[in-house]
Amino acid sequence: MMNILQTLNAFILPLILILFFSINPTLSEYNFTIAKPGCVDRCGDIRIPYPFGTTENCYQHYSFFVTCNETSNKLVVQSSSIEVTNISLDGQMKILQYIVQDCYASNVSTRYSRASLNFPPHLTVNNTANKFTIMGCDTYGYVSGRRFPSKHNYTTGCITRCDSRASLEEGSCKGSGCCKTSIPSNVSSVDVRVYSFSSNYKDVLDFNDCGYAFVGEDSAFTFSADNLTNLRNVGNFPMVVDWAIGDETCDEAKMNRSAYACVSQNSMCYKPENGYGYRCRCWEGYQGNPYLIDGCLGMHYCASFMAN
Ligand SMILES: *[C@@H]1O[C@H](CO)[C@@H](O)[C@H](O)[C@H]1NC(C)=O
Numbered sequence: 001m002m003n004i005l006q007t008l009n010a011f012i013l014p015l016i017l018i019l020f021f022s023i024n025p026t027l028s029e030y031n032f033t034i035a036k037p038g039c040v041d042r043c044g045d046i047r048i049p050y051p052f053g054t055t056e057n058c059y060q061h062y063s064f065f066v067t068c069n070e071t072s073n074k075l076v077v078q079s080s081s082i083e084v085t086n087i088s089l090d091g092q093m094k095i096l097q098y099i100v101q102d103c104y105a106s107n108v109s110t111r112y113s114r115a116s117l118n119f120p121p122h123l124t125v126n127n128t129a130n131k132f133t134i135m136g137c138d139t140y141g142y143v144s145g146r147r148f149p150s151k152h153n154y155t156t157g158c159i160t161r162c163d164s165r166a167s168l169e170e171g172s173c174k175g176s177g178c179c180k181t182s183i184p185s186n187v188s189s190v191d192v193r194v195y196s197f198s199s200n201y202k203d204v205l206d207f208n209d210c211g212y213a214f215v216g217e218d219s220a221f222t223f224s225a226d227n228l229t230n231l232r233n234v235g236n237f238p239m240v241v242d243w244a245i246g247d248e249t250c251d252e253a254k255m256n257r258s259a260y261a262c263v264s265q266n267s268m269c270y271k272p273e274n275g276y277g278y279r280c281r282c283w284e285g286y287q288g289n290p291y292l293i294d295g296c297l298g299m300h301y302c303a304s305f306m307a308n
């Protein structure tokens with residue numbers, strides 16, 4: 001009896017492992033299927049997990065429609081110009097947004113830009129990962145926009161003035177040449193502007209001829225005195241955006257089973273801290289895409305089987 005079991009183990013276990021790894025060729029890379037069957041699951045290096053998708057039956061709702069330009073491998077939200085660089089199943093995605101500028105040469109304005117982003121429903125600017133940041137030595141800037149579901153407007157901003165390059169603190173955005181502030185929760189649009197107090201940087205022009213501003217991922221940015229000049233040619237910076245399903249709570253969503261998005265049987269529903277709607281996650285010990293039928297795989301089965 002013991003011998004038979006040992007023989008079985010010796011042959012079947014490796015066989016199962018071989019089958020397991022060969023059925024799913026992407027296993028070593030991601031460990032699970034992320035898109036619906038027959039749907040595009042990547043754009044260049046960027047993975048596209050369901051509920052996101054590039055064609056009608058591949059996304060959960062139009063809000064999750066993304067377009068991949070197969071020539072440039074650039075992914076955008078719906079058919080907007082908002083470029084997506086990463087989508088995570090934890091409910092975040094990274095997008096690129098403009099660094100706005102206000103530049104002068106002697107008394108003449110040479111460049112002025114302003115940026116506005118309006119997010120579709122289900123996308124919210126992450127208020128813990130991002131900061132509104134401005135740079136310059138004669139500079140003020142602000143960000144304004146809309147919050148939901150209240151539709152209240154918000155405006156917040158920052159000021160920074162300094163009189164020499166020597167007064168800038170390398171690596172530190174604390175008010176000399178660089179200033180940052182938090183943005184509120186539930187933000188669905190940002191309009192970023194930056195200006196010069198003197199309208200021409202006249203007192204600081206020898207070392208600073210531009211002001212800059214952006215809302216972006218705080219941990220990805222370290223201020224350097226060089227940025228007062230080198231940001232001129234940097235078009236954009238990453239921002240973290242939160243996504244969620246629908247506009248209902250988990251309890252409300254569960255009442256309509258045909259629309260409920262947490263379809264994997266080993267998944268659960270939770271409420272995000274920011275924005276509206278709900279999200280799904282796999283149970284502890286499971287891994288995968290909770291938004292797909294059979295999406296959450298039980299990693300513990302494998303582990304307990306191998307422990308025998
Ligand atoms: C996307 O983010 C994850 C971590 O959240 C990282 O492991 C992965 O490499 C990123 N992918 C790309 C294409 O940047």
Ligand SMILES: *[C@@H]1O[C@H](CO)[C@@H](O)[C@H](O)[C@H]1NC(C)=O
Pocket residue numbers: 069070071072
């Ligand atoms: C895709 O990207 C290429 C290269 O950047 C560009 O020439 C083309 O117009 C883009 N196509 C679409 C449909 O946007």
Ligand SMILES: *[C@@H]1O[C@H](CO)[C@@H](O)[C@H](O)[C@H]1NC(C)=O
Pocket residue numbers: 106107
């Ligand atoms: C800039 O303008 C101010 C007043 O508008 C003037 O006094 C100053 O001479 C001008 N500077 C230059 C370099 O043109």
Ligand SMILES: *[C@@H]1O[C@H](CO)[C@@H](O)[C@H](O)[C@H]1NC(C)=O
Pocket residue numbers: 151152153
């Ligand atoms: C919020 O801002 C928008 C656009 O600037 C404006 O049309 C709207 O009236 C503002 N709403 C309130 C409540 O002030």
Ligand SMILES: *[C@@H]1O[C@H](CO)[C@@H](O)[C@H](O)[C@H]1NC(C)=O
Pocket residue numbers: 221222223224226227230231234237
């Ligand atoms: C700021 O300047 C530093 C040092 O030159 C550079 O490494 C960094 O990329 C710049 N920041 C941005 C956002 O371009």
Ligand SMILES: *[C@@H]1O[C@H](CO)[C@@H](O)[C@H](O)[C@H]1NC(C)=O
Pocket residue numbers: 256258259
């Ligand atoms: C349930 O969801 C389906 C699909 O989205 C929708 O067509 C239907 O009207 C919803 N039913 C109720 C009672 O809200």
Ligand SMILES: *[C@@H]1O[C@H](CO)[C@@H](O)[C@H](O)[C@H]1NC(C)=O
Pocket residue numbers: 091092126127128129240242272273274275
């Ligand atoms: C904001 O992003 C951070 C990671 O960058 C994440 O830990 C946090 O949960 C996000 N906030 C929400 C409300 O999703």
Ligand SMILES: *[C@@H]1O[C@H](CO)[C@@H](O)[C@H](O)[C@H]1NC(C)=O
Pocket residue numbers: 148149150185186274275276277
């Ligand atoms: C953000 O939106 C959620 C969902 O609608 C709501 O419960 C929460 O009160 C809002 N938070 C603020 C500060 O407005």
